[in-house]
Amino acid sequence: MDGSGEKLRVGVIGATGYGGMELVRLLLGHPHVSLTYVTSETFQGQPLGEVLPHFRGFTNLTLHSFDPTYATNSRDLLFLAWQPGRAMEVAPELLKHGVRIIDLSADYRLKSADLYERVYKQRHASPKLLAEAAYGIPELWGDAVKTARVVACPGCYPTGALLGLAPLLSEGVIDPADVIVNAASGVSGAGRSKFELGFHFPEMDENYRPYNVTGHRHRPEIEQQMTALCGEEARIVFAPHLVPMARGELCTVYCRLTRPITPEEAQGAFERFYSGRPFVQVLPQGQLPATKNVLGTNMCHLGVAVDTHANRVIVMSAVDNLVRGTAGQAVQNMNLMFGFPETAGLMLPGQYP
Amino acid sequence: MDGSGEKLRVGVIGATGYGGMELVRLLLGHPHVSLTYVTSETFQGQPLGEVLPHFRGFTNLTLHSFDPTYATNSRDLLFLAWQPGRAMEVAPELLKHGVRIIDLSADYRLKSADLYERVYKQRHASPKLLAEAAYGIPELWGDAVKTARVVACPGCYPTGALLGLAPLLSEGVIDPADVIVNAASGVSGAGRSKFELGFHFPEMDENYRPYNVTGHRHRPEIEQQMTALCGEEARIVFAPHLVPMARGELCTVYCRLTRPITPEEAQGAFERFYSGRPFVQVLPQGQLPATKNVLGTNMCHLGVAVDTHANRVIVMSAVDNLVRGTAGQAVQNMNLMFGFPETAGLMLPGQYP
Amino acid sequence: MDGSGEKLRVGVIGATGYGGMELVRLLLGHPHVSLTYVTSETFQGQPLGEVLPHFRGFTNLTLHSFDPTYATNSRDLLFLAWQPGRAMEVAPELLKHGVRIIDLSADYRLKSADLYERVYKQRHASPKLLAEAAYGIPELWGDAVKTARVVACPGCYPTGALLGLAPLLSEGVIDPADVIVNAASGVSGAGRSKFELGFHFPEMDENYRPYNVTGHRHRPEIEQQMTALCGEEARIVFAPHLVPMARGELCTVYCRLTRPITPEEAQGAFERFYSGRPFVQVLPQGQLPATKNVLGTNMCHLGVAVDTHANRVIVMSAVDNLVRGTAGQAVQNMNLMFGFPETAGLMLPGQYP
């Protein structure tokens, strides 16, 4: 991949879930990539455009069953877009064949096998890779991403929360042990195969509801990465909510200030921290993000407000859970891993409204 | 109104806004009330069922222009469902004619004229009534409501937040100076006359967004009432968000514990506090509220979770912003003021789904 | 049931589907009814308010398993709100015990066992009852309903279409063999137990789609009842569509005129036909119905437009699929069957917006 015109050969393993199909969408438009392999156990043998009619006419790809040998043959990179628990089983073998991996599941996000076991209630199948895997938020850990064989691509909640927290942790003005992350997500965050009663249209429509407010698996992951950023133990409340919309995610993050700062200082800290970064937009002071403004794109919109009355700073962070929170960030990571411009294939605005 | 069969004669002043029309809906079904006067400056002279087609066939009421003399003649109670700022101009005169008043605007919610002026940026027109007015959350200040001439009926955010906070403040287990209220509301909360770009269907649809996260006028009101409950100075963050749905409101309230409590203790405190109260449902431990479950009713659903990891208790409180947050609570207050059963006219389940 | 104060004792068989739960809602508020039996095979033994949290605090009913002996003991009327195919198995036995039946399934809607078999691909289990059962649209076949032991309560599409067609068929100005019914329904019409991918929130949200445009089972039913109204063979196109909303149904019916009529004549025909009928509102000329205006109520809103250019009359008919299209019409039928005022328990306006 030296820019000589040859394209990167990639595969999407698990192409009919919401994350996988969004990867396909983005990769089909990527100038330096040739998407040559898409898999689905359920729909193997069928054209992608028949299984997913929104792809009709845009691609002739056919879905295959996953086969590790075939998958790695003449492939440079595999995106693993499976349900949790499967990537860790096959990754070691895939790596042996020389491909690199971007995993969109939770399998390589936690750094310790012990923590993984406590959180996911099962033993990790390839614990040696945990330390090696890069945590794929390019603005924060891009250097590690560049050279990694395995990138653990985080989901929407950690991505939104950490992008919002990083400038404040870096500045040292908040207490990492007193942070509240109130998160809200569109329903596609629940995945495509899990169509239970709670996600049945008549039940979820006109409904807003919290879930799993004390035990969500993203909490230890966010804390781990906060500590990586500031060197101190982090301790957060993480409370997710479902919003009656298909896509979009917004974290409202409440942090206790360890010293008074002005709104201008806070604004300045964010603008400096993300200066020159194409996919993080710090909104002008006083302007707040809205999920609709980032739909379909890899952008993260950040708004920051200082609440002097309560001695807190409030950060609001909006992303598209399926782009910046999944497939777009994976492509951004790929760009870093293979020396493409960071923005390659990701510079199209989203549909609005 | 002695139960002899004669009905209470009431009027709704401002009947074509969302709060006013919901009042009409509930009062038409109330067994002890005769709704004899509905007003609208814009539509005076027109049958209510023509202006608002969902009332066609349910009532023959015609809209009138507001006239204080006519309004008070043969009327026992007036609901003032105007935009803020108008009730305080006319209330003194109305009271002289012997009617009692339930005001659904913000005019009588704050107890001090100074605070009112700081918050609403104008002088209060009838400051003497501020101290007299009862703050109308029946479960918390029902005794004052019973005898009040003027009841200030609070909106959805303070109602939801305060019903969620009261048991904890009463129990003395949280720090009232370290409370975060993350609130989310359906768009009807913005009113019916304010159809600006942000509420245009294509812009608000599939959108979730915070607004006014440090300067909302409900903050000082909630703090004032928290202090009334616990005797200490309260200091909260209040951050409201808009959700793409017509109705419903949910507060997620994060409180710092001043001493450790178990989930069972927390649950017990809530159940004791609201024991026997028909309109507050403390959900079984582990179950969380959803806005859809309270739509159309005067119910408040409460869920409580103890986050031992972060030493916080999380209370989630769901109400229908137009019923428990506006018109239903007004009717509940009326029931108390006139000695009707608290549940009169309010015991119909809502439409689901 | 002679108005002496004793209440009608009724049961809802299948109380946790959308139709059943709406029946419970309406029956709890009915002045002449005592709801004493609600069943669910899945949730037997559990309080209704725990299974369906929107009922919390409104009722103490507990769900039972269905037992024909218990069901008929001390019961005057049973509402059967099962999936299709079950009512026809048990109805004969239930009738023997002296109860009357309102069936909300399709089992007794077609008049001939042959037609039933062609349409539903199975033999009818109690064909003798087919002729006896009254087709329960009170404005059109109310006399038969009054004395029927079994009322077949039609669904939303036939109800909306037939209420819209009846005045024109009665007037003899349209060709019953050239009618197009374009129908659109909220997703609750698909039921509560059928949560397949197509109704998964992210898939149905922001989506509008036709289904089953030539083979829907409601077509022969509508034609049968059109013929009952006009004495001629009817032949229609019936094309249903799903709309991303929970409730509401609107038929746009296109009829070929057999002689020219003016808009005023058409309007007059509708107004005469439904004069004095509380649950059909013929909108003023030029005004068109909207599903939102009938939500939660038993109303049918009708708008009529004459298209002189194309020699057609267009009737638009809006109902709430779960009230006028299911539970509300069932209650209206019950009122007729037992001599209550037609409007008893049904005169509350719906929630708006």
Add this chain to the structure above:
Amino acid sequence: MDGSGEKLRVGVIGATGYGGMELVRLLLGHPHVSLTYVTSETFQGQPLGEVLPHFRGFTNLTLHSFDPTYATNSRDLLFLAWQPGRAMEVAPELLKHGVRIIDLSADYRLKSADLYERVYKQRHASPKLLAEAAYGIPELWGDAVKTARVVACPGCYPTGALLGLAPLLSEGVIDPADVIVNAASGVSGAGRSKFELGFHFPEMDENYRPYNVTGHRHRPEIEQQMTALCGEEARIVFAPHLVPMARGELCTVYCRLTRPITPEEAQGAFERFYSGRPFVQVLPQGQLPATKNVLGTNMCHLGVAVDTHANRVIVMSAVDNLVRGTAGQAVQNMNLMFGFPETAGLMLPGQYP
């Protein structure tokens, strides 16, 4: 524009309406175009990315006031995305300066000044251009588009209806004087500046409603173009409806067969007619379109069903009203006008779900 690498210089006049902003989105990603001029009277002088936050970081364009001299200077093509009535005033002058024009308003869609005056209730300001303007549906009138100075780009309803009707008219199997077009559109079809009560989120949410069922301006336009296709007088019913979604449009078209055809014949006629056309997808027999499957793309999905019972053929046609119904079709027309591949800039799949 000879493929030598120089880019086409284009401007979007009226860039902050829904059509205009969608044009900007597509043109920013077009490989052969340089978008150098975007206008807005309201927001002139402001960066596009500040006025429309979903463009933040994707473009540095600044909004200008419209100036005909500046607009035409060094510009090859102007997209006019104004409200109706303005393009016809300025087009003659713009043409004098040598630019070509794609007009997205209704100004040049009707071929006769008389008809224009009857339909739009005003005189046409540049009637001589009416005959010259090409009607821009590339699959149907692409040859005229290629050489036109002015292309009248039709809206979503005519585009969807005509793409659905063309194969049948061409085949001569339907009566063009007996066609019913039942159309349904997302609310963005109403535009961005028209935020009246009917489009206020709480009023339009959970609502489905017909409007203007006999007098819509698209009727004569569709009939004019049907006649252009088949040589006979067309006479249709055109009844539009609003659906509670932001985007998407679906026409259900009912046509009377003049001779019996089998479903296979109908299917074959459609497949032949659109063979090789990248932006019309004839779905496999038995499969029906859904608006969600075309969102964000220039695709038109067609489903066809033969209703032998009623002797009609039903065509269902789904488009994104802002892409195939507005901006995408404009770009497709541009591609034809300037010799680019028809698909240039339009081959990205849409966001799903």
